[in-house]
Amino acid sequence: MGNVYKMRKSLMEYLREEGLDCEVKDGEILIKYSESYFTASINENAGYNECIIMYRCQDEDYAKLEIHEKAYMADKVNTDQDNHAMVQAYDEILYISTSFYFTSKKMLLNLFAIHFEELTDCLDEAADILSLKIEENKKNQARRIGFNVESYKQQESQPNETQVAAKL
Numbered sequence: 001m002g003n004v005y006k007m008r009k010s011l012m013e014y015l016r017e018e019g020l021d022c023e024v025k026d027g028e029i030l031i032k033y034s035e036s037y038f039t040a041s042i043n044e045n046a047g048y049n050e051c052i053i054m055y056r057c058q059d060e061d062y063a064k065l066e067i068h069e070k071a072y073m074a075d076k077v078n079t080d081q082d083n084h085a086m087v088q089a090y091d092e093i094l095y096i097s098t099s100f101y102f103t104s105k106k107m108l109l110n111l112f113a114i115h116f117e118e119l120t121d122c123l124d125e126a127a128d129i130l131s132l133k134i135e136e137n138k139k140n141q142a143r144r145i146g147f148n149v150e151s152y153k154q155q156e157s158q159p160n161e162t163q164v165a166a167k168l
Contacts, residue, residue: 011108028040059094081125083121085097
């Protein structure tokens with residue numbers, strides 16, 4: 001193919017035919033799908049055309065999670081999903097990305113549809129795990145300090161089991 005402008009234009013026409021809102025911003029196609037925003041970029045690398053599709057999430061609830069929880073989520077999605085999309089969990093940002101090489105317009109559009117579906121499947125699974133982890137953290141944070149004081153006092157006031165109840 002060779003002309004990035006024409007490839008980008010063809011992809012945007014396809015997306016609009018599918019009913020998606022899209023626009024070019026900073027050389028990338030910004031796609032709105034199901035209340036989420038994705039980016040698609042087309043690059044020429046040493047004569048090969050590559051399309052990179054990415055989802056980026058920057059959320060304060062996500063940022064509050066411990067690093068092991070973020071790593072668990074990324075590992076679980078990457079292991080459970082048998083596709084090309086990859087979840088990368090960083091300190092404050094979650095990335096889900098996939099890419100493919102193509103040689104024609106038809107190949108671009110066919111592979112885009114397949115890879116975009118895989119990426120959204122990964123996003124759905126990551127969102128499910130993320131919401132569970134956020135709920136777990138909210139429950140742990142909602143626990144009040146000192147709620148076990150009464151049970152601790154009761155344990156101290158009970159007689160020791162090794163003491164003799166009566167003397168002979």
